[in-house]
Amino acid sequence: MDVAALSPDQVGPASQLLEHVLLALGAGTTERDVLAGAAALVADLVDADVAAVCEGAHVHGGVGLGQRFLPERGLARVVRDGGGSFAVPGLGRVRTTVVEVPGLAGVHVVVGRAEDSPEHEGTEDAVRLVARALGLVVLSRHGRERERWHRQQGARGAAERTRLQQALRQREQVLTTSVRFQRAVSSRRPLPELLVQIATSSSELMDDRAVSLVLADPRSQMRMRVVAAVGEPALDHALALAAAEGLGGFGVAVGDQSTPAAAAVHINGRSVGALVLDTSGSGPLDPVGATVLRAFAEHASMALSHADTVRAVEAASSDSLTSLPNRATLLRQLEVALRVTESDGLGTAVLFVDLNGFKQVNDTLGHAAGDEILSRVARRLRRCLRGDDVAARLGGDEFALVVRDVEPERAAQRIAARVQADLTLPFDTHGTTVRVGASIGIAVAADGVGAAELLRRADSAMYMAKARSHAAGPDVATGVVPGGVVVFEADMHDADQLRRQLEHDLLRAVHDDEFELAYQPIVRLADGAVVGVEALLRWRHRTRGLLEPGAFLAGAERSPAVEELWRWVLRTACAQAAAWRERVPDLSVTVNLSAAHVMARGASDDVRAALAAAALDPAALVLDVPADLLGEDPDLLTARLRTLRATGARILLDDFATLDPARGGVLVNHSLAPLRQLPVDGVKLDRTLVGEIDGPEGVDALAAVRVLCELGAALDLGVVAEGVERTEQVVLLTEAGCAVAQGVLLGVPRSVAELGPELGAGELGPVEPRAAAPALADLVDLAGDAEAAAGTIPLDAAEVRAGEGTVVVPSRRVPGPPVPVPISGVRPDDLRRMLDRSR
Template identity: 85%
Template sequence: MDLAALPADQVEHAAGLLEHVLAELSAGTSERDVLSRAAGLVADLVDADVVAVCEGPHVHGGVGLGQRFLPERGLARVVRDGGGAFAVPGLGRVRTSVVEVPGLSGVHLVVGRSDEQRDPDEGLAAVRLVGRVLGLVVLGRHGRERERWHRQQGAQGAAERTKLQQALRQREQVLTTSVRFQRAVSSRRPLPELLVQIAASSSELMDGRAVTLVLADPRSQMQMRVVAAVGDPVLDPALALAAANALGGFGVAVGDEEVPAAAAVHINGRSVGALVLDTRDSGPLDPVGATVLRAFAEHASMALSHADTVRAVEAASSDSLTSLPNRATLLRQLEVALRVTDSDGLGTAVLFVDLNGFKQVNDSLGHAAGDEVLSRVARRLRRCLRGDDVAARLGGDEFALLVRDVDPGRAAQRIATRVQTDVAMPLETHGTTVRVGASIGIAIAEDGVGAAELLRRADSAMYMAKAESHAAGPAVAAGTVPGGVVVFEADMHDADRLRRQLEHDLLRAVQEDEFELAYQPIVRLADGAVVGAEALLRWRHRTRGVLEPGAFLAGAERSPAVEELWRWVLRTACTQAAAWREQVPDLSVTVNLSAAHVMTRGAADDVRAALTAAGLDPTALVLDVPAGLLAEDPDMLNARLKKLRATGARILLDDFATLDPGQGGVLAGHSLAPLRQLPVDGVKLDRTLIAEIDGPDGVDALAAVRTLCELGAALDLGVVAEGVERTEQAVLLTEAGCSVAQGILLGAPRSVVELGSELTADELGPVEPTAAVPALADLVEFTDEAAGEAREEGTDEGPLDAAALFAREFGPAPVPRDGALAIPLAPSPPAGRGPAPVPVPISGVRPTDVRRMLDQSR
């Protein structure tokens, strides 16, 4: 170009433009920076929408290409064709011009415009100017290296040139892959997918050789295992593990024909494995190959470190077993929900879910089975929720659900019903079918109620639901676990406060020895001998006085002090029995076990420890287990009772058999069939059945007692009657074949000292009827007057003394074989003399006098 022929203003403009381009490109800090600056200059000079600096299919820099996905294929095509059009994300289809960069082999500037009206070749002179300066700047920076490379390229053969080009492409591909991995890690792609992609990319860059990623497994004491393997055939896992272990956790091993190459993988500086490459057919890695392998190992380290950080963050806000949000996270989400109520118009409800029957599963099958049940229940809870609802695990077997709806109460009720149905479905775990239920408390958000208070209200309602399910008794359907749903009401505050205070007091009482045992005699009706004593728990509360178990155990069954309390009862009763048996060798002691304690895995160990500590003969201990356990899983119950019986103690089913007059007088509540299979030594007849044998339903009740006594004799099972309060009951029990009983008539619960003195006392004299029944003296006097009138009428049977009257009023009535029962009544008083005195039941009789009492009543 002849500059002298150009006008002065154009020459000045060209000089200024050249100076500007040269200064801008020379300011680049690296080759990549120079290329990016060149793209920006071209875009400014020719007002282009897209500018790219390409070397073959690779893009070194550009403007307007988007942030995530580079249109590499489209750029490669227009470079190959010398122009054309391609699609750019966000711009659509653009038309391009291509200008080769002089001095840089294979490097082109691609200029594109989206405006269809503009000429794509507009401003090519400025583009060529930038291209010429770009070539000069790059060559000036790397002239010596490029010159040497050109000389080597000319001197070496085609194979060597191909090898060098491949090395360059490898480096470029490593760089491109690094960018992609960083984006993938930042977007939190699944870690297993990233690890496989690392192995696959490594194999691709290494001519398709087999690549294996070996990592330490924290679940198996950090033993190495293969997590990704690529290649055909894949590398032998044993070789990969050996190469990883030989590396020692640091650096790169180039490998050879026998040992694979390996590069260490780290998490935050801690060695956790290696990326292993098969070199058996290719020999040791060259420096380029070692660099590539190390680069991909670093990619794996970066992905693992990022995932480890994410897991640490998630672990702080979620439950490790179920992956549900934890209590703290739920409270934060609940606070947000309460804050936005006014803006979105949605109300909030919290459901507090507690599993029924889970403790028995955990105790009988182990914690691993319990964890599996909790995980599966968590998945079922998720299925019950809608899109924006939240499920969280609060701890143990307690969960909470956060529900938002225009009508939160109605939505919460629907979800609660769904939860109860899904949770109650049977679960298979460790080869056993188990069932759990759900007690659910619901609290609806109100103005001024914070997140913590709302959750506490739901907790209070849940306790009420659990109490109602217990009060309902065993499940109607065999194998099901009862549960209930209760919505919080204001008056539950007091009940909740009392329950929490009770739990606190119970824990303190165990620590401060506020509990004591009373003992009720168990009497053999044949001779009135005391053959045993039942230990009955009493709590000498500092403010409420003496409390029986029914006043505190039901409300505190979830307290951690309950199990320790039962261990104290066992130890104390066994120690006392050992002391008594020194004077009464055949005496036994009976201890009531709670249903929850029976089903724990450690119940048998507790019994064995108490027997050993007291030095008590195991046969002297009788364990009363609730008959309500017959509604539990039969296999689980059988296993628990076998373990208890293996201690040597005897087992009785307590509160067995009630009478249901509405069903024709049949036994209700429990089936007799299990008595043939269960490892038990006898049954205790429920006091409600004993109360009926001399009452309006006496015929059916007495027939039921006879049936149970005959069944007990046939199965070699003992039968004990409890709740004997009247002489008539003792007589009828003897006639029905029941030989052992207890109750107020035979002896009220008393202290250790009181019962101990009776067990060692001398023989007592005969029972004086008028002393036993104070009202009997008045009845004798009245009968003497009636006898005088009878003599006048000729119906005198002779005078009746107190003993004869006692026999007539309280003696056994003849019981026909068909079971009819007729108890003689007192004679009707003569007209004008008022009603006849009602016979007073005998009470306070010493157990050793029972036989004499029964003898005198005949």
């Protein structure tokens, strides 16, 4: 290492510097060698023109002072004056820095530079480091020689010799501890661990007295706080903070019976706190004790100042994006909180906060926008906390808060309410308004529960809150699941274990081919022909049997296996459709997409890859996308749908309308206006609407279906009805203008082995027109009578509520019950044929 090439403000790393100094000084076999070597060492370190180690008028060693005549008088003068300048032969006048060697009375280190050379920042700090190391080495390795030298200078009393020997032993301990600490710095241990080690070592060398390390927290406007504390009983936090602030950032305060001793801690010359020692039982520190305290305060300063250490510490102890503590740091702080519960009488609660809708932000706007949202969420969380509460980022969009209070659950509930209120406010980023919600789980500390278990309980409660929120559905105005708050209860443990096991099993099942697809026919109502199939995912679980998506996808939505699973569904469905189309050329296959899949940037690439691998005509693939996406940013949604449609696949909006009699008729719960601009090919009517067309609200429901079908025809959009379960529904849908439908009446989901042979044999083919047409005509005549009784709702009669983004079809009932559609209107042979073709 070329030490001379380094500028004074780039001396580090600290560990290498101290090791270099100690090794260089320790190489001398005698005290004279050590003192002489110190002059050469300090000259190299600070790139000085002149360096010397002086003891009184005697010069032990010098660099740059000339070969024949040493300027002893000039050196003696600057040592006496504590600085100044003197003349050096061949060099001219030099300005000097003079530092006394601690523990070696009358010994000074002098460095100088020519007056016309530039100033070097940090010179005095580097010289002080060498001076302190010089004192420690001389006293620890050459104590006897030094003691003899002192006896030659004058007789000393027995008490002075005893004090000196005690100081030597103590300084040997300081040196040993210093080397151990610097090795810890070299191994890049986390800063919290190094600071605790400093406090612990200080306490050990000061008769196990209580020690606290107080530092300014940049996350709270540089407010002082205790970051490490050792000793029993612990030093009162208020006393430690007062001692640090009273120090004023400089030097050492020796303390007394009522005020602790303190030594300043600096970062690159700026005061940031103090190392505080309890002196209530011992009185003020003597010079040796003050030196020890100062030495360890400087260790703390070096650890904090060293750029490499700071970077390593930040990566190990805090989140680089939000500057909040990370999971490991939170768990350490939580352990401390649980440990001091008995002494301060405060209970502890943990809030586990998970953002709703954040993944969609990341997928749609990119990671830069996502990172900005996370940073601003962190700031909002800090705003919701009280003075001693702690916030941390656990990873991704997960955060945790630690609350301590006499009534921890009540305090946690209040903070959770503030967090939810703050996070529901919109974020403006990258020219877009973004909204997120928060699901929050609360766990309150109990006897015998450690930090990791308490955090896990809060996580379990959060999942329960998220499940309840998803069951309630997104907010109509924002389209975001608002979230909820759940307090952990004992019975949540089993559910949490099952969820975690399911996530683990899901990842394994993708690779072990435990998934399969069932296919439900999609039928053209005019002639009963099967025009397509919808691929429905099933999991043949090793122990739980055959599972449908609702039993596992919701609980594992954040598992990395979900993306790979969706790609498998695409590939498998496309390959099967290609095989079937060899026998049924016009057959299409429908695959359901989640909102996250639609808005993901790589979705279109996955679709193209699946189509290419199966050599399938893109027009044969239909993608069902959730109609809830209509609440998203229209420009972004249009862009995402356009990229999907560019693959050649067709797009349908799934679950499009629901019945809501409380609002005066049938509520089409998604805006119809965007249908004119959105790149979609049709809509799927929600099964709740289809299920009502022959029920108590049949007149309104049928009118809504008619409006949607007329609108679809006007916009050249297909309309598919889901959930057809009764023959009456087939007739009414046909009358309303709906051409295509699916449901258990028309065909239950079946495996490839069950459905394939029937497709090939034509058993699911069209109903014979001559046999079916008369029967259907009879039913249409009866339905026409019902229409005349109820009144037809033309398209222009629907009330468009632009502000709400909805269309309401008004009820136009006439007195009396709705006219039933008798099932006897279909001849038995024709009805049997309609039912048998889908079994």
